[in-house]
Amino acid sequence: MNDQDYTVVVGINYYPGLGSLQGAEYDAEQFAAWLVDPAGGALRPSNVRRIRSSDFHPPLPASPFDAQPNDVSFETQFFDLVLDPASRAPRQPAGRRLYLYFSGHGFSGTSTSEAALYTANAAYPQYRHIAATRYADWLHAGALYQEIVLIMDCCRDMSLISPILSPFLLPLQNPAGAAAVRQLCWYAVPAGAKAREREIPPGGPVRGVFTYLLLEALRETPADGHGEVWADRVANYIQTRWPNLAPNQPPPVLSVDMQRNVALARRAASSLCRVAVLTAPPVPDGSPLVVHAYAGGLPKEVLRAAVQAGRAECELEPGLYKIGLEVSPRSALVEVIGSQVDVQL
Numbered sequence: 001m002n003d004q005d006y007t008v009v010v011g012i013n014y015y016p017g018l019g020s021l022q023g024a025e026y027d028a029e030q031f032a033a034w035l036v037d038p039a040g041g042a043l044r045p046s047n048v049r050r051i052r053s054s055d056f057h058p059p060l061p062a063s064p065f066d067a068q069p070n071d072v073s074f075e076t077q078f079f080d081l082v083l084d085p086a087s088r089a090p091r092q093p094a095g096r097r098l099y100l101y102f103s104g105h106g107f108s109g110t111s112t113s114e115a116a117l118y119t120a121n122a123a124y125p126q127y128r129h130i131a132a133t134r135y136a137d138w139l140h141a142g143a144l145y146q147e148i149v150l151i152m153d154c155c156r157d158m159s160l161i162s163p164i165l166s167p168f169l170l171p172l173q174n175p176a177g178a179a180a181v182r183q184l185c186w187y188a189v190p191a192g193a194k195a196r197e198r199e200i201p202p203g204g205p206v207r208g209v210f211t212y213l214l215l216e217a218l219r220e221t222p223a224d225g226h227g228e229v230w231a232d233r234v235a236n237y238i239q240t241r242w243p244n245l246a247p248n249q250p251p252p253v254l255s256v257d258m259q260r261n262v263a264l265a266r267r268a269a270s271s272l273c274r275v276a277v278l279t280a281p282p283v284p285d286g287s288p289l290v291v292h293a294y295a296g297g298l299p300k301e302v303l304r305a306a307v308q309a310g311r312a313e314c315e316l317e318p319g320l321y322k323i324g325l326e327v328s329p330r331s332a333l334v335e336v337i338g339s340q341v342d343v344q345l
Contacts, residue, residue, distance in 0.1 A: 004096035006047045006081045007035055010074060010117065010130070012104035014053040017064035017123025023197040023206035024103040025052045027153055030207075031101050034215055040265055041099070049077040053120065064123035071119050074130050075167075082144055090144055090172060097147040098139065102132050103208055106154025109163040112191040115152050116164045127162045133185060138169050143177025147262055150185045153208040155194045182260040184231055186214075187253040196249055209246045213238050222270040222318040229265040232256045236294050236320055258300065272315040273336045277323060277343045279310050288326040293319055 011028025013021045032048055035041035056068035082094050102117040107129070109116065114133030122128045136150040188195040188210035200207040217237040223229050235254035242251050256262075277289055289312040292299035299322050305312040307325070316336045323343055324331025330345045 001038070001044055002042045002096065003044060003047075005041065005043050005099070006049075006095050006097070007032070007041075007043060007099035007101065008049045008051065008074065008077050008081065009035070009099075009101045010051045010069070010103065012051075012053050012069060012117070012120050014057055014060075014067060014120050015105055015118065015122065016061070016067050017121070018105050018118060021104060021197065023208050024153075025054060026205055027103045027197075027208045027211040028052060028101060030215055031103075031151070031211060034218060035099065039267055040218060042266075049081065051077060056120075065121050065126070067120035069119060070121045071128055071130055071167075074119075078135065082139070090142055092142065092144060092174070092177075093146060094144045096145065097149065098145040099149045099151070100132060100136060101151045101153075102130065103153040103211060106152060106156060106195075107159055107162065107164075108156040108191045109159055111164060112158075114164060115154065115156050115187055115191075117152065117154055129164070131164050131167050134164070134166055135169075136183060136185060138167075138172060140181050140183050141174065141178055142172025143174040143181050144172070145181070147182045148184070149262065149264070150183070151211075151214070152186070153188045153195060153211045153214075156187060156189055156191045157194070158192045182257075182262050184262050185255065186235075189250050190253055193250045196246070209249065210252050213241055213245055217241070218265060223265075223267050224317050225269050225272065227266050227269040228263040229267065231262040231264055232258065233319060234264055240320065270318050271339070272317060273339055273341055275314050275316050275323070275334070275336060275341045275343060277305075277307075277312045277314075277345060279307055279312070279325065279330075279345045281310060283307050283310060283325065283328070285309065287328075289314075290324055290326050291316065292322040292324075294321070 009028045009032045011025035013025045035043045036045050051069045051073050061067050084091050105118040116129040116131045119128045136148050197208045200212050217234045221233045221237045285308050287307045289305045291303040293302045305314045318337050321334050
């Protein structure tokens with residue numbers, strides 16, 4: 001059980017000023033269920049703070065400006081996990097990891113590097129919102145948590161007339177602590193694109209496509225040899241599956257700093273797979289075979305082996321690899337799975 005991990009999970013379906021959604025709250029509930037699953041996030045249920053449309057409605061408000069949850073609904077739960085209840089000063093550290101999950105209507109304003117979630121009371125001329133990325137960055141600057149995981153399943157419309165407004169937060173400065181913080185910010189779509197929800201599977205519940213595949217990846221991505229399920233592998237799983245699940249939708253933004261990678265779950269360690277590479281001549285004995293793993297969408301060299309008599313062998317953890325000869329343009333993209341894989345170059 002991860003006693004020092006916490007989360008605020010927000011799912012907003014009801015938007016009288018923007019047009020309501022069907023799947024946002026369901027997605028939030030499904031993500032919260034993964035968080036408390038011993039095979040998932042393994043959080044204590046008491047460490048999970050939920051904010052949902054159904055917590056406030058019915059009855060429906062007379063005005064869009066009375067709709068909830070609003071920004072105060074979020075701030076109440078957020079600061080409860082950050083501030084000392086007596087002094088109201090930031091706790092340093094407040095915990096090991098904080099998850100911030102948002103599902104609903106969203107936008108990026110004039111920014112391409114962040115996103116905000118509209119609150120239920122967003123309506124002309126006051127489009128109230130939660131500047132989610134800025135809250136995560138504020139935590140990072142003060143090193144209030146060792147790890148920060150921000151997940152946003154929402155649109156990222158660009159708007160010159162509706163910029164993201166900074167929350168009223170006193171600056172925190174802890175450069176030494178911040179340098180060690182691991183922060184993961186994942187968005188359902190690139191800036192300027194729209195997220196989608198639909199019945200998954202057909203005839204099933206309405207789901208956000210991104211959250212559905214994220215949860216599938218969190219459950220199905222193989223652990224490494226130490227039982228850790230790393231963020232870069234989860235990202236690889238999503239990127240590989242995305243064209244099949246959402247062929248006409250722009251892919252999510254899943255950046256991973258490999259120097260600050262995050263282990264999102266633990267489970268039984270994966271066994272290694274023996275990979276035999278056969279090379280067509282002419283390949284001199286001793287020629288280097290180079291293996292790259294796809295980490296965060298980018299190839300990273302993980303292993304070298306020498307070709308002898310047109311053959312090289314190595315053992316790899318399950319995953320997606322590029323295997324090639326250093327002295328030749330010959331290479332292959334290989335999914336390593338099972339106990340034995342043969343590759344022809």
